[in-house]
Amino acid sequence: DSGVTQTPKHLITATGQRVTLRCSPRSGDLSVYWYQQSLDQGLQFLIQYYNGEERAKGNILERFSAQQFPDLHSELNLSSLELGDSALYFCASSVAPLAGGQNEQFFGPGTRLTVL
């Protein structure tokens, strides 16, 4: 158990809909990262927040957005869903924003999103 929790575990929805994925980082971790894992693209970084502020952006679509709240939990919002958005979405946390190249990231169990 990494200490990172994600809800829900599974989500099935239809095209065009909007969903929210939730992540609670490990106690004391200020940084939250979101990754998407699909069969054809592998694990891809989406976005990072550190203590409530956006710190880095990866291959995140404009239809996707995220935020980190004062209690440090984070939500990833996916809207106008398409079939290709079906994937595993992982949240990870770390103490600091990987300063020094050393800090490890702790990953949650993921949310499996299926868009029908």
Add this chain to the structure above:
Amino acid sequence: DAKTTQPNSMESNEEEPVHLPCNHSTISGTDYIHWYRQLPSQGPEYVIHGLTSNVNNRMASLAIAEDRKSSTLILHRATLRDAAVYYCILRDPRRARQLTFGSGTQLTVLP
């Protein structure tokens, strides 16, 4: 981030050592070498990291070549639970903060 090259798959027998190679010929002087693994139906899990010297922890050992252009993750006694995809990742502390995953090595452990 600099690129890494790993074999697509490897097999090992249970209770034998496993050496997982990673080539990173374009590594920069400040890149750290990180290893993560992903067990079936789970999120990635940190294994070990190093900069220049060999490193040991409770999970594995990391052997880094003197020129740093390659490294080897060593599992001393493979168990069935070690069957996973192993990712070798370079991290430049001056640049991107996220982890950039390649395709990794699928390790199969045979009983």
